Amino acid sequence: MLSLLFFAVLPISCLAKPTSDFYSYSVAVGSGSGTAFSSEGEGRITAIRVWETSNAYITGIQLQYDFIWSKRVGREVGNAHELILFDGEAIIQVSGKYHSNYIYQVMFVTSRGRALIVGQPIQNSFNFYPVHQGAELKLLSGRFNSNGITSLGAHWGLVSSITTSSTQ
Known part of the structure; x- marks a missing residue:
């Protein structure tokens, strides 16, 4: 009887994929000098803030997870550029430009075709996106120094389907 149950459940368990199979990593670009960072938070990313030195490079990044802001990476310079996501909206691509130092x-x-673009379109291009259908940005990692962000990578995966509400 036990072997019959085993053979009945085996095909069903083969069809179910664990969520870790949907994880992917976009390899970091940039010099990689400075202090390592990884954004931290629980749930879905619901907003993004980015700071830049005028006509130069990205100095700081901060993500909001289910309406709680993570620790800022880098430094604040001037006003933050911010994108607040709608219910069910997700970050599905991270692109930009980098040079040897920043x-x-x-x-x-976003999944709704909206974009937050900050900084100067100079030097080498990068384009990060998830490998698996339905995956979204879960966290950013990289390096920063006392001036700005020197390296950036993206981590993708599935986020629970619990819906959240935003102010927009």
Whole structure:
């Protein structure tokens, strides 16, 4: 009887994929000098803030997870550029420009086709996106120094389907 149950459940368990199979990593670009960072938070990313030195490079990034802001990475310079996501909206692409010393531009694209573009469109291009259908940005990692962001990578995966509400 036990072996019959085993053979009945085996095909069903083969069809179910664990969510870890949907994880992917977009390898970091940039010099990689400075202090390592990884954004931290629980749930879905619901907003993004980015700071830049005028006509130069990205100095700081901060993500909001289910309406709680994570620790800022880098430094605040001037006013923050901010994108608040709608219910069910997700970051599905991170692109930009980098040079040997800093990230010069970053662009976050959402599942609704909206984008936050900050920085200068100069130097080498990068384009990060998830490998698996339905995956979204879960966290950013990289390096920063006392001036700005020197390296940036993206981690993708599935986020629970619990819906959240935003102010927009």
